[in-house]
Amino acid sequence: MSDFLVFENVTKRFGPLTAVNNVSLGIKKGEFFSLLGPSGCGKTTLLRMLGGFEMPDSGRIFLDGKDITDLSPNQRRVHTVFQNYALFPTMTIWDNIAFSLKLSKLPKREIEEKVDAILGMIQMREHAWKYPNQLSGGQKQRVAIARALVDRPQVLLLDEPLAALDLKLRQHMLMELDLIHDQVGITFIYVTHDQGEAMSLSDRIAVMNRGKVEQLDQPAKIYEAPVSSFVAAFIGDTNFFAGEIVAASGDYCTIRCEGLGDIQAFNDRKLLVGQNVHLSVRPEKIHITLNAPQPENGVGVNVFQSTVTDVIYQGVYTKYWIMCGDRSVSALKPHSRFLLDQAPITWNDKVYMWWHPDDGYMIENFSESDAGLVQTPPDAPKEFPGK
């Protein structure tokens, strides 16, 4: 199936800054697609070019086989849900939603039916004659989505739509968005800097950094098999171990990591001896135990003695900062059993940290600046002022 929406070598500059740098990507019909990246990575610019608010300096955009690059916003059947909702304050909710339908000169009867149907879908019928400033954040959000969906656009763009909501409401709206997407079957393009939102909703995610798409894949693939240190560090949290491959045989290789020792890793790309790589190991993949683990099924390698330096209890899990040689490593210990009955691991305990060789992922494309995105242990408190 050819792609429904295609960006072809799209570049956009603002003065000396290249916001979007030669981006090409294809999005399928009906897909829930996310653009994920830190602020300033060009994701919003990409979205605005799709909406028609910015013109690319070079490259083309195709929608359903037609070149829409030079069309103005009102000529494309692409609607946006804005971050601040942008509801029209002088119109009632009903009029806000009916705005696009009135423009398309539909018969009055049909407009009424469509608005009523979508008001029912977002469960806002009794608020139809209120004004936007009489609604709560979540309600405004729902109206903004309804207004953009009511005339069934080809693509719905969502520009950080949940950024202004509190946590509980955000989680609720996430589920609702998913439901709405299932109901209407329209292509959704979702821009966010929140990896949690992107992961839980998307069919595919494009991770963007400095105007370029670093990786485009399904959420799980992006999380488990990041192509670069940026993706590894930006999506979730990780530990990087730098080293040189000293032995490679079959599916596995040995990485000599300075200050730590030899690490076994799954060698899916058949890297050769002598190559420098970085191994990314997610904190939840690292186990910590008071006793040495029993060697079985590959466990028994990648075991390192270390000392607990910090314990952050989170309910679902506990986050440990442990010192292994002279490096700090973060590890998550999930609590699937009743915690109070267990002997807890606590500050200054001598522990074994270990992970399965299959659970590390080797990254060749490493940049030192991305290492800064990884969480670091909290500093020892400086002297308390005024004490």
Next chain:
Amino acid sequence: MKNRKGFFSEGLLTAPSFLWLALFFAIPTLIVVSFTFHGHTPNGGVAEPYSLETWRALADPDYPSIIWRTLRISVKVTLWCILLSLPCAYAIARMDKRLRAIVAGAIMLPFWTSFVVRVFAWRTMLHPDGWLQACYLSYLRFNEWLFQCMPAFVQHTLTGLGLATPGPLDPAMATMLDSEVAVVLVSVYSFLPFSIMPIYSAAEKFDFSLMEAALDLGANSFYAFRKIFIPCIRQGIISAVLMVFIPAIGSYVIPQMLGGTNCVLIGNKIFMRAIQNRNIPHASALATLMAVSVLVPMAMTVWWRARQKARDLKKADNVVAAHIPGAKA
């Protein structure tokens, strides 16, 4: 006024402004109104006995036409000012901050020159041999030609509505100076900053992403301007209308200097009665009439807005009642 303390502190704080308004506004206004129920003395005073002599004098058939002219010109001036201010304010609000300050300053710049001097300068600019007059004449000639091109029944309709005068154009009679055209033109020029500023300050607070949202939903720029921008800056437009309409109605210097004998407004008549004829009661009666003609549109606006609000509330109530059984208790 929920508690005594609040009442006292509130009362004390507002007392000076109340006192000021009472002393220098309410009482003088009442004095002016009371003058109208007295006759005048030959030496310019107000006669002691009550009489309706002044009000009878207002029956002069000249007055309705002067009041009508004043209102007509004020409405024209207000409409032109709003029409010119809207795109202007929109453009300024969309400029970047630095340029915005410069342009806003430039709009206020004419106030550094005396108003009378500026109005007088227009006498020179509108001179019958000047280029503005030449432009105006060609505009009239174009209109005349357009009128000739129209079918007879359109010509009759336009003439009937008073929108056109048949017959050949007489250049000697069609001078801008000392005519209504000059008064409207210069009034628009003088009052334009007063209408740009309130509209601009409303437009500055306008969230321009709403325009993007409207375009996004399929509106063209003009539709978005009409349906989104204008309703959102309504408050600014209302204050601009008041800022222009009220001084236009009381306008006196501009018609005096540029209107000649063809465009005497109520302001000029008041001046004439008070200073030249030394008939204070008569001037007071005209002033009262003028005040009423300003207050009536204002009262109408307030009433209209209140009704609009009540209607919206009722509409909302009905809908709630329709969807939630038992809500209408």
